[in-house]
Structures are given as structure tokens and as C-alpha cells.
Amino acid sequence: MKHYQHETAEIAHRQAQLMREAEVDRMLQAQQIYQPGLAARVLTNVGEWMIAGGTRLKLRYKAHTNQPQRHSGYAKA
Numbered sequence: 001m002k003h004y005q006h007e008t009a010e011i012a013h014r015q016a017q018l019m020r021e022a023e024v025d026r027m028l029q030a031q032q033i034y035q036p037g038l039a040a041r042v043l044t045n046v047g048e049w050m051i052a053g054g055t056r057l058k059l060r061y062k063a064h065t066n067q068p069q070r071h072s073g074y075a076k077a
Helices: 002-030 038-063
Strands: none
16 A cells, blocks of 8 residues: 555656646746747838828828917907
8 A cells, every 4th residue: 555655646746846847948938038020020110110100290280280279159358
């Protein structure tokens, strides 16, 4: 009976050791630095270019509408 208990304890110990090693491997993979590929870098640059262009257009057309708004519901005192 003690032989069976000893084998069971060894199996449980080995399983726990394998689980710890797997957890360490998982944590090491999660800590690796993300390095985007060519497609991701190109899309990022295109997106930044589009945002900058939209900002320039917004400023260009906002400059022509800087006249004060007249509200018909307000009377000057």
C-alpha cells in the first residue's frame, strides 16, 4: 500500500512541477516585446497621414467661418 501512495505522490509532484514550468513559459511569452510587421507599420503611417490631412483640412475651412454667429432670438441690451 505504501508503494502505491509513494507512486501517487510522485505523480502529483511531477504534475505540479510541469504546471509551474508551463506557467513560467507562458509568462515569458507574455513579456516579449511586440514587434509589428511591415503591414502594421504601413497601416499606422497611412492612418497618421490621413489624420494629419484631415486636421489640415479642418483648419483650412474653419478659417473661412470665423465670423460671429447671429442669433435671432437674442436682443442687445
